[in-house]
Amino acid sequence: MRITCPLCGDRDSREFSIRGHETYLDRPAPDAGEAAWDNYLHLRDNPAGETAELWYHGAGCAAWLRVRRNTLTHEVLKVDLVRDLTGGDHAD
Amino acid sequence: MRYSGLQVLAQGLMGNRGWKPVWRDPEPKPAYDIVIIGGGGHGLATAYYLAREHGLGNIAVLEKGYLGGGNVGRNTTIVRANYNLPGNSEFYSHSLKLWEGLEADLNYNVMHSQRGVINLFHSDGQRDAYARRGNAMINQGDDAILLDREGCRRMLPYLDYDQTRFPIYGGLYHPRGGTARHDAVAWGYARAADQRGVDLIQQCEVTGIDIAGGKVTGVQTTRGAIRAAKVAIVVAGRSGQVAAMAGLRLPIESHILQAFVTEGLKPCIDHVVTYGMGHFYISQSDKGGLVFGGDLDFYASYAARGNLPMAEHVMEAGLTLMPMIGKARVLRSWGGIMDMTPDGSPIIDKTHVDGLYIDCGWCYGGFKAVPGSGFSFAHLIATDRHHDPAARFRLDRFRRGVLLDEEGTGSQHNLH
Numbered sequence: 001m002r003i004t005c006p007l008c009g010d011r012d013s014r015e016f017s018i019r020g021h022e023t024y025l026d027r028p029a030p031d032a033g034e035a036a037w038d039n040y041l042h043l044r045d046n047p048a049g050e051t052a053e054l055w056y057h058g059a060g061c062a063a064w065l066r067v068r069r070n071t072l073t074h075e076v077l078k079v080d081l082v083r084d085l086t087g088g089d090h091a092d
Numbered sequence: 093m094r095y096s097g098l099q100v101l102a103q104g105l106m107g108n109r110g111w112k113p114v115w116r117d118p119e120p121k122p123a124y125d126i127v128i129i130g131g132g133g134h135g136l137a138t139a140y141y142l143a144r145e146h147g148l149g150n151i152a153v154l155e156k157g158y159l160g161g162g163n164v165g166r167n168t169t170i171v172r173a174n175y176n177l178p179g180n181s182e183f184y185s186h187s188l189k190l191w192e193g194l195e196a197d198l199n200y201n202v203m204h205s206q207r208g209v210i211n212l213f214h215s216d217g218q219r220d221a222y223a224r225r226g227n228a229m230i231n232q233g234d235d236a237i238l239l240d241r242e243g244c245r246r247m248l249p250y251l252d253y254d255q256t257r258f259p260i261y262g263g264l265y266h267p268r269g270g271t272a273r274h275d276a277v278a279w280g281y282a283r284a285a286d287q288r289g290v291d292l293i294q295q296c297e298v299t300g301i302d303i304a305g306g307k308v309t310g311v312q313t314t315r316g317a318i319r320a321a322k323v324a325i326v327v328a329g330r331s332g333q334v335a336a337m338a339g340l341r342l343p344i345e346s347h348i349l350q351a352f353v354t355e356g357l358k359p360c361i362d363h364v365v366t367y368g369m370g371h372f373y374i375s376q377s378d379k380g381g382l383v384f385g386g387d388l389d390f391y392a393s394y395a396a397r398g399n400l401p402m403a404e405h406v407m408e409a410g411l412t413l414m415p416m417i418g419k420a421r422v423l424r425s426w427g428g429i430m431d432m433t434p435d436g437s438p439i440i441d442k443t444h445v446d447g448l449y450i451d452c453g454w455c456y457g458g459f460k461a462v463p464g465s466g467f468s469f470a471h472l473i474a475t476d477r478h479h480d481p482a483a484r485f486r487l488d489r490f491r492r493g494v495l496l497d498e499e500g501t502g503s504q505h506n507l508h
Binding site: 001013014017018020021034035038041042043044045046047048051053069071072073074 | 330331332333336341342343344345346390391392393394395399401434490491503504505506
């Protein structure tokens with residue numbers, strides 16, 4: 001599997017580590033309640049098909065990326081910088 | 093047809109022309125008392141124990157492919173009860189006891205081989221952790237022996253004891269652990285369930301779950317609608333999709349786990365051996381192939397195949413530990429779809445829908461759990477009460493913060 005980093009170009013997936021589903025971008029407020037935190041930490045749609053995840057380019061530019069990917073084929077569809085999606089905030 | 097040595101002999105003398113198919117191929121009836129979705133190891137075992145332990149007969153198992161074609165036919169066949177945490181410990185202990193009586197119970201040779209599992213350790217800290225685990229196993233009534241380096245050397249002379257990076261300090265030996273023939277487990281349960289009147293319906297994919305007034309009423313399938321008072325979901329890696337048919341969102345993400353088999357070799361690895369410092373474990377099948385694997389690829393996947401980095405890592409770890417296997421040629425590799433929970437422990441529970449039950453989240457440890465899971469899930473379905481050894485496998489434990497995190501790695505699907 002290869003991932004095209006918006007900053008570094010086409011790279012081996014070994015350069016990246018995965019955090020998990022992009023749910024992690026929507027961190028609830030500390031007092032948001034059990035259901036919101038359960039949703040954030042545990043519950044997943046778990047799609048067989050297109051999904052979106054957070055990957056970290058640790059052996060490259062050290063940017064957080066949102067990778068759109070197909071879980072049935074391992075095809076990488078689109079890669080965005082998280083900072084472009086969140087206006088500068090990193091995951092977490 | 094009951095199997096016996098005499099019968100094998102008689103059939104052998106008559107050219108093996110008298111064997112008959114061991115289960116029926118029935119048409120689905122319009123209604124059952126209980127419909128089990130998923131004809132894998134856990135689903136078939138559930139059907140069998142519903143019939144045997146609870147005297148229930150009007151049961152169908154619906155399988156979208158063929159019986160035992162999922163993870164029960166695609167795993168590395170290890171059977172063990174070496175868990176640490178209350179909640180897991182008693183469950184796997186119960187499951188191992190069922191394994192030990194399984195062949196007589198099913199009248200089927202599942203080739204259960206208690207050859208022993210040895211978990212190697214490579215530091216003082218890891219030895220302490222394994223000593224503690226061994227004590228937990230003994231407290232549970234199971235067996236554990238802490239081997240020192242020389243003890244390991246006597247049993248496993250082929251390991252590289254002189255490696256400087258991760259020297260072998262010893263191992264935790266679980267003599268009652270071992271392996272079984274994976275397909276035979278599915279076939280044995282299928283045959284025994286069929287003999288007790290369970291309808292095993294293959295090529296029948298569930299496409300919808302019917303719910304009226306908060307109560308389940310049946311399922312829609314590719315072979316028509318089937319009414320049922322109770323419906324049980326046991327579909328491993330596909331749990332997310334099937335649960336979604338009932339409006340249920342699960343604490344599960346499906347991940348890929350790779351495994352590998354070499355060409356057949358003469359007997360050389362007599363136990364199940366796990367490496368404590370790399371993602372590698374190994375045993376030798378009765379056909380002679382070395383069966384080994386490692387850890388998840390770490391990203392969500394339904395592809396049933398992995399990528400090269402983890403394959404490379406597993407090979408490297410294996411060669412570091414036992415250089416002798418370097419000349420063996422790998423025949424094939426494959427990937428299973430693992431229903432990973434955030435704490436690495438399974439779920440056997442009711443759902444928010446009356447009459448709808450779910451058994452899932454076995455991560456990559458489902459094979460050894462087949463008898464225990466079937467037994468406990470059948471108990472829940474039949475009595476609406478949790479079976480004691482599985483009472484902590486609750487669907488809502490994540491929300492409540494009562495995790496069963498055996499590895500202590502945290503609440504994230506790919507960390508276990």
